[in-house]
Amino acid sequence: MVSTVGTRVTSIAFPLLVLAVTHSPARAGVVGFAQTLPFLLLYLPAGAFIDRWDRKRTMLACARSRPQRQSPAACASSYHHRRPGNTQATNRPAKTATRARPPA
Numbered sequence: 001m002v003s004t005v006g007t008r009v010t011s012i013a014f015p016l017l018v019l020a021v022t023h024s025p026a027r028a029g030v031v032g033f034a035q036t037l038p039f040l041l042l043y044l045p046a047g048a049f050i051d052r053w054d055r056k057r058t059m060l061a062c063a064r065s066r067p068q069r070q071s072p073a074a075c076a077s078s079y080h081h082r083r084p085g086n087t088q089a090t091n092r093p094a095k096t097a098t099r100a101r102p103p104a
Contacts, residue, residue, distance in 0.1 A: 003066055010070060011035055 014035060019028040050058060 003063070006070060 011032075015028040015032040018031045019025060022028075
């Protein structure tokens, strides 16, 4: 129940986040549509496969993978003030660290 509520809140939060950052209702609509597209395209084929698998193992695997799938929402909300042009400053330490290593 709690995980379903979290998933539904995320489906509302992403378009609102895009609307707050870009001030574009069209982009928020595209994000909302992009979130529902996988559900439309994958539910029927996935249902056919899931019916053949062990239910308990499948539910445990889905529950374990939920935090990894929901973490982009937390990252997006905590870094909402960054723009695509500002991401270079966050990438520099990683590039510097890879250059500092001696060649293998």
